[in-house]
Amino acid sequence: MSSASQTSPVIDTARRAKEAAAALAPLPRTARDGALLAMADALEARTEEIVAANARDVEGARAAGTPESIVDRLTLTPERIAAIASDVRDVVALPDPVGEVVRGSTLPNGLELRQVRVPLGVVGIVYEARPNVTVDAAALCLKSGNAVLLRGSSSAYASNTALVEVVRDAVASAGLPADAVQLVPGESRDSVKELMRARGLVDVLIPRGGASLIKAVVEGSTVPVIETGTGNCHVYVDERADLDTAVAILVNSKAQRPSVCNAAETVLVHEGIAGAFLPRALAALEEAGVTVHGDEAWVKAGEAEGVAVVPATEEDWGTEYLSHDIAAAVVPSLDAAVAHIRRWTSGHTEAIVTADTAAARRFVSLVDSTAVMVNASTRFTDGGQFGFGAEIGISTQKLHARGPMGLPELTSTKYVVTGEGHVRS
């Protein structure tokens, strides 16, 4: 079940990561924090070479006809590098998850039982586009005592190579093993596949990116995976919703930043309030530049209000638009809204707007998603908003971590049991 006997550049990298993880495990917080501070300083001191490497990626992206919005996400400037270094210093200030006693008691026989947080070991991150993730992920993994294997997109290869070199030098200068942070060699998809199968060497793989990347990693890995990110989020406007509140939450959930996973993609409205709500929602969504893909009731309301509504097909209910589009339906009841959500959701975030406590309670208990918002925008599902101080991704699976993952989610636990010669009879 391990890859102990194989060899390849990727497997060798993973093996070195495992050794580095073993060396990191007993280090105190001060050692890890020292390495993070050295990282931040080095990023600032070596800004020039990072920018130069990044320029090659940017040039390559432009030559390949990459849209300017993507090129912008790829671009590193001295200001952006300073912001990345500042984020690393913020991570230093976060509480240390390692060593926290999660549970503990003295058993009836006098054995002292403690369940203690420990690093996971080797964390693999497979991600797309933005090179700032390289440093973020390295900082969060190192803070939580883990070695990290970074596999960014080939479009950012020069940038990531430069960043990882700077980070590794800083880690080594602080007396920690440089192999605690490594770039996975190779630019082809094959190197990801090897990582996915490095069971016994990689403790967890976290894919961050588009749905196809996540699907490929989840389905092809023998290594444990934490699924992140896709968000087909719903706003349900209950029969007893306050209309102003409902309009504000709907527009905020959809349009405040449509390109992210916690933006709403479908609105469901109780038929008892549809007559009053749809005209106001249509006007507000139109003003926010949102195109509604509606069921018959929404199309009719659009005709009455003079707002164009695209007739929705079944495909709309399952679509994560990530754009100024929203699917919209009228439902006969709260339970029908829940049934729709359970059928179509990706399990990220759903919101109910209601003044009825019983309805809120029922919605919360029936909806099986990472986060349920009561009278609040879906956009709040976020590690920063939740006060976690940092986020390695948003898990939409149920095992290990669900929702925004902060430092504790990058740890496991072990039981430490202390006796004085205790034997079992």
Add this chain to the structure above:
Amino acid sequence: MSSASQTSPVIDTARRAKEAAAALAPLPRTARDGALLAMADALEARTEEIVAANARDVEGARAAGTPESIVDRLTLTPERIAAIASDVRDVVALPDPVGEVVRGSTLPNGLELRQVRVPLGVVGIVYEARPNVTVDAAALCLKSGNAVLLRGSSSAYASNTALVEVVRDAVASAGLPADAVQLVPGESRDSVKELMRARGLVDVLIPRGGASLIKAVVEGSTVPVIETGTGNCHVYVDERADLDTAVAILVNSKAQRPSVCNAAETVLVHEGIAGAFLPRALAALEEAGVTVHGDEAWVKAGEAEGVAVVPATEEDWGTEYLSHDIAAAVVPSLDAAVAHIRRWTSGHTEAIVTADTAAARRFVSLVDSTAVMVNASTRFTDGGQFGFGAEIGISTQKLHARGPMGLPELTSTKYVVTGEGHVRS
């Protein structure tokens, strides 16, 4: 990523389980406990038909030449069924994990954040031989609000079919969906494979049994898996160990019940204490009927003491004997012991015997296993011993659950965020 469009007897079963899980989620503790009590009563009331079905399995096993020890594990008697029913009543008395608030705070903007334990949903258990697992697993899953898919061994098919029928009738009589407890149809390995790929329908698969079963499930599943059970456990006798304590812990760890996963399989001894310890250990192990597979130092000590020691080969270090055999080596240091353990362990339980607090601390921090015992027998790694009241298995993986899994480990969490019209700016 889901199996929504497929159909087959196994997939249909999983789909019904998912529906049952949705119906279970909002039920209060009293409803779930009521079903468990009905289960216990029904097992006692219908003992006769269970015993009759079991007799067919026993007959088949004997006809197939199954060893009597295995036949014994398979056999159900009225007394054993009463004990199973009693265990179910014990589960009723355990605290309800569902609804526990794991973390909560009011955010600076006034949003109320709660992280609440919820059922995982659909739990699949693939297990071997003993039919009591059928009822145990059903009781623990139902108590924690989950629907369960049971896939026992074909040698216990008649017993499991009878038990599940009794359990389902009881669950239905208590007003809960009978499909909360289902046997996976089919006796071939293909039905396990379908279960392993029922992504989107099965939330977690827990294999319980031999190493080959676990390996097959871990490597072939697209469904999340919790790896359980294999235990290549070590006892390390440090330079500063009390000799009596060390002998007692070694013999207890190895011989108190050699067939289970928390029994020791290797003893490592610091060279500084080997001269005093090996003769005493050899005598005690011989008295306990244990055969030592030793390195050169142990073989020599055996010769001096007149105790036969089998020369160990590399294979011995990786073997989970589950018998009255133990591998034995002398090591030059604590760090060498740790290196040996890290190389060969299955990550279950390791013990150190020492009077030196610094050595204990170092061993605990360097050993990366589910449980580390200080001056206590490896045999204590057990949900019952840890005071959890019940155990669905012992996880040897790092994600989600590590060590004995009780009711909380059969749950996930969700975030419930309550505002009064909060939107993000």
